[in-house]
Amino acid sequence: MMKKNNPISKVKSKLQEKGLDKQEIQNILIEDARTGLSVEALKRAISNNLFYVQGKFPEIATRNDYYMAVSYAVRDRILKRWVASVKQYLDGKHRVVSYLSAEYLLGPHLANNLINLGIYKETGQAVKELGKELEWLIDKEIEPGLGNGGLGRLAACYMDSLATLEVPAIGYGIRYQFGIFEQDIRDGWQVEDTDNWLRRGNPWEIERRELNYEVKFGGHVQHYTDNNGKFCSNWIPDLVVKGVAYDTPILGYDVNTTNTLRLWKSEAPKSFDFQLFNAGGYNDAVRQKIVCENISKVLYPNDEQEEGKILRLQQQYFFVSCSLQDMLGIHLRQGDKIQDFYKKFVVQLNDTHPAIGVAELMRLLLDKYQLEWEEAWDITTKTFAYTNHTLLPEALEKWDLELFGRVLPRHLELIYEINRRFMDKVTVKFYGDHHKIASLSLIGEGPKKYIKMANLASLGSFAINGVAALHTELLKKTVLKDWYELSPEKFSNKTNGVTPRRWMVLSNPELTALISDKIGEGWIKNLDELRGLEKFAQDQDFQKAWMDVKHQQKVSLSKKILQRLRLRVDADSLFDVHVKRMHEYKRQVLNALHVITLYNRIKHNPDIDMVPRTVIFAGKAAPGYKMAKQIIKLITSIGEIVNNDPDVRDRLKVVFYPNYNVTNAQKIYPAADLSEQISTAGKEASGTGNMKLSLNGALTIGTLDGANVEIRECVGEENFFLFGLNADEVEEVRVNGYDPYSYYNDNPDLKLALDQINDGYFSHLNTDTFKTLVRSLMFDDQYLVLADYQSYIDAQDKVAETFRDKSKWAEMSILNVARMGKFSSDRSIKDYCDEIWKVKPVPVKLKN
Numbered sequence: 093m094m095k096k097n098n099p100i101s102k103v104k105s106k107l108q109e110k111g112l113d114k115q116e117i118q119n120i121l122i123e124d125a126r127t128g129l130s131v132e133a134l135k136r137a138i139s140n141n142l143f144y145v146q147g148k149f150p151e152i153a154t155r156n157d158y159y160m161a162v163s164y165a166v167r168d169r170i171l172k173r174w175v176a177s178v179k180q181y182l183d184g185k186h187r188v189v190s191y192l193s194a195e196y197l198l199g200p201h202l203a204n205n206l207i208n209l210g211i212y213k214e215t216g217q218a219v220k221e222l223g224k225e226l227e228w229l230i231d232k233e234i235e236p237g238l239g240n241g242g243l244g245r246l247a248a249c250y251m252d253s254l255a256t257l258e259v260p261a262i263g264y265g266i267r268y269q270f271g272i273f274e275q276d277i278r279d280g281w282q283v284e285d286t287d288n289w290l291r292r293g294n295p296w297e298i299e300r301r302e303l304n305y306e307v308k309f310g311g312h313v314q315h316y317t318d319n320n321g322k323f324c325s326n327w328i329p330d331l332v333v334k335g336v337a338y339d340t341p342i343l344g345y346d347v348n349t350t351n352t353l354r355l356w357k358s359e360a361p362k363s364f365d366f367q368l369f370n371a372g373g374y375n376d377a378v379r380q381k382i383v384c385e386n387i388s389k390v391l392y393p394n395d396e397q398e399e400g401k402i403l404r405l406q407q408q409y410f411f412v413s414c415s416l417q418d419m420l421g422i423h424l425r426q427g428d429k430i431q432d433f434y435k436k437f438v439v440q441l442n443d444t445h446p447a448i449g450v451a452e453l454m455r456l457l458l459d460k461y462q463l464e465w466e467e468a469w470d471i472t473t474k475t476f477a478y479t480n481h482t483l484l485p486e487a488l489e490k491w492d493l494e495l496f497g498r499v500l501p502r503h504l505e506l507i508y509e510i511n512r513r514f515m516d517k518v519t520v521k522f523y524g525d526h527h528k529i530a531s532l533s534l535i536g537e538g539p540k541k542y543i544k545m546a547n548l549a550s551l552g553s554f555a556i557n558g559v560a561a562l563h564t565e566l567l568k569k570t571v572l573k574d575w576y577e578l579s580p581e582k583f584s585n586k587t588n589g590v591t592p593r594r595w596m597v598l599s600n601p602e603l604t605a606l607i608s609d610k611i612g613e614g615w616i617k618n619l620d621e622l623r624g625l626e627k628f629a630q631d632q633d634f635q636k637a638w639m640d641v642k643h644q645q646k647v648s649l650s651k652k653i654l655q656r657l658r659l660r661v662d663a664d665s666l667f668d669v670h671v672k673r674m675h676e677y678k679r680q681v682l683n684a685l686h687v688i689t690l691y692n693r694i695k696h697n698p699d700i701d702m703v704p705r706t707v708i709f710a711g712k713a714a715p716g717y718k719m720a721k722q723i724i725k726l727i728t729s730i731g732e733i734v735n736n737d738p739d740v741r742d743r744l745k746v747v748f749y750p751n752y753n754v755t756n757a758q759k760i761y762p763a764a765d766l767s768e769q770i771s772t773a774g775k776e777a778s779g780t781g782n783m784k785l786s787l788n789g790a791l792t793i794g795t796l797d798g799a800n801v802e803i804r805e806c807v808g809e810e811n812f813f814l815f816g817l818n819a820d821e822v823e824e825v826r827v828n829g830y831d832p833y834s835y836y837n838d839n840p841d842l843k844l845a846l847d848q849i850n851d852g853y854f855s856h857l858n859t860d861t862f863k864t865l866v867r868s869l870m871f872d873d874q875y876l877v878l879a880d881y882q883s884y885i886d887a888q889d890k891v892a893e894t895f896r897d898k899s900k901w902a903e904m905s906i907l908n909v910a911r912m913g914k915f916s917s918d919r920s921i922k923d924y925c926d927e928i929w930k931v932k933p934v935p936v937k938l939k940n
């Protein structure tokens with residue numbers, strides 16, 4: 093018997109009032125029990141999942157059982173919207189964005205999906221009524237770290253914005269079994285541990301065993317002329333791998349649109365090669381299987397540094413081939429002509445990692461679909477668009493030609509032919525300019541020939557973009573200069589952005605509530621509305637509430653630091669935050685020199701009145717990058733001295749927060765007062781950490797590099813602590829010969845700091861520990877650390893002076909956030925949609 097005030101009977105009587113009959117009401121109730129968004133429906137779903145999916149009951153259910161039960165309840169609700177989206181897209185009438193990226197640094201799913209579904213509170217209540225805490229379950233999730241840093245995180249933000257803007261899109265990538273390594277700090281040094289992120293299962297993916305493609309490797313190519321006299325190629329591989337699709341639904345915020353992130357896992361085509369097996373080749377059969385599975389086994393942990401390894405090329409080709417076969421399959425199943433492929437799909441290359449797609453689409457069109465060269469090339473070059481992410485020469489992809497030919501013999505032929513036709517044109521156009529012709533060639537000459545992937549991407553794409561205004565300008569002047577002069581119409585800028593859902597609503601609910609209280613919630617989907625905060629920037633009560641939220645976030649982070657590092661930091665001190673991958677160009681060393689300088693001021697004058705600071709570093713170093721690892725050791729070593737020196741008292745603390753990833757970034761960004769964006773000008777393509785920190789109310793100390801330039805333009809120069817050489821000046825210093833010794837010799841503070849590092853002051857008098865680092869700074873530093881030292885120190889002193897005036901700081905922080913609208917990834921994606929992809933939103937309706 094149902095009670096009258098039971099929620100179900102309430103719904104029932106409402107439906108009766110609407111005049112629905114018994115069967116209709118029954119159907120709605122069943123549907124609601126399955127995927128309803130009320131606390132009651134959620135509670136029932138969670139309990140059911142605990143029982144029917146996990147096979148557990150409350151008395152014996154573990155924390156992970158509960159996490160799984162909640163996640164499956166949420167996934168059901170997303171799947172309902174996913175199915176609606178797929179149905180909506182089924183007619184095939186609209187264009188689809190295909191985003192090809194070797195990396196997706198997604199971060200944990202559960203909380204984000206709750207926000208985008210709009211049921212964070214309801215789920216919290218449901219879990220509470222089941223006797224557990226939602227936060228406790230959210231903290232249980234192991235994030236999918238399928239990326240290294242900014243590039244992979246950008247892909248994740250773009251997937252969120254595409255769905256939120258209701259744009260049909262598929263993200264394609266690799267389902268690495270092991271993502272970016274976990275970092276631990278032992279004796280001050282980084283140690284790496286494998287990231288076994290799938291060990292407790294992954295409730296967010298759906299394995300699509302029926303969706304699989306074969307990918308060939310190695311072997312040779314046979315040529316013959318067919319009965320019609322057509323020249324044909326037949327690639328006989330020596331290895332065939334199967335790619336199996338794993339789909340993760342990506343739900344937009346406050347919409348039904350749910351797009352697909354399709355990641356490929358590599359397997360052996362059959363579990364055993366029976367021919368080998370029967371011939372007694374058991375070991376060979378097993379070895380084949382392992383070779384196949386290895387391809388999607390592990391993410392290469394290099395950021396901004398290329399690894400010319402065979403396995404890496406295999407990974408790239410593997411996922412690109414699966415993805416293109418998948419797109420062609422979708423296109424042809426909808427009954428469309430192969431010639432119209434480019435009208436259906438626009439394929440964005442996230443850096444050159446998927447650039448082999450240009451040659452692969454040519455191969456599929458020529459060898460599989462029998463098109464003529466001109467037609468195939470026309471389709472291909474109307475399909476691809478290319479985003480460049482770097483100006484660092486060591487990050488530009490090059491493949492040794494011989495290695496390339498061994499892995500992809502057919503593609504090498506195709507690249508030769510593409511290049512031959514291209515060189516014919518270029519030679520006519522730039523007759524006599526050998527330098528230019530050589531630079532445009534897809535093939536580099538030297539002691540060993542190599543394939544230039546940026547050239548393949550540039551030639552094969554109808555659009556080329558950089559990721560910040562300065563970056564795009566530098567691209568046109570440097571790495572892609574010849575391509576710009578050849579086809580200026582292909583070039584445009586698309587400044588990066590970040591999703592305000594994860595990077596504000598989810599990670600900073602307190603600031604979100606304060607902002608929404610003042611200006612409503614519209615800013616979450618239209619970040620320009622933050623502008624409405626400007627008029628409260630000088631409001632004393634609002635300033636206080638603003639700084640209270642910041643203080644609260646700093647207290648939370650302090651607790652985490654205490655737990656993780658057993659180090660007590662003062663939440664009233666200035667939180668000076670430098671978190672990103674460890675790289676010389678990002679100049680963590682410059683920050684370290686500032687810390688030493690502050691320390692020396694205290695030692696020199698123990699009663700000095702200074703603004704207390706907590707300097708927080710975090711970031712992984714590529715395992716093979718010795719210098720970056722030495723920089724970590726330098727930071728932790730300075731910390732050991734500074735944090736334990738009784739003279740310092742509470743005026744200075746140095747923290748190296750281990751294992752920087754999305755989960756930890758979400759805890760750190762909201763607590764920052766100061767954002768360190770101090771790369772050598774002209775080296776950071778855009779940066780997105782700068783945007784996330786600024787959006788969370790941190791003021792920036794930075795160089796005129798990447799998107800810093802645009803952030804400063806937007807927030808106002810009076811709210812930005814600028815220092816250092818600009819990109820032109822950096823170039824000039826280099827041309828005139830950079831002389832680090834003169835900076836060292838002329839600056840007593842700098843000299844003292846460097847001498848201390850060199851003499852083992854921070855390394856128990858061991859002068860070997862930082863030998864290579866000091867030598868690099870003093871004798872061959874490409875990143876001009878010493879040249880910017882004094883300018884940086886001066887800017888830092890200005891930061892501290894400003895921080896003393898709490899009201900002034902609050903005003904600057906509020907204005908800063910109010911003017912960050914441009915840096916939403918929604919804006920970036922709109923620009924891509926309008927100017928490159930030419931796609932329009934397709935709203936998704938839910939039945940009932």
Ligand SMILES: *Cc1c(COP(=O)(O)O)cnc(C)c1O
Nearest residue numbers: 241242672753754757779780781
């Ligand atoms: C945003 C982000 C990055 C990129 O940071 P930058 O400061 O732009 O280099 C790297 N890693 C994680 C986990 C991030 O969230």
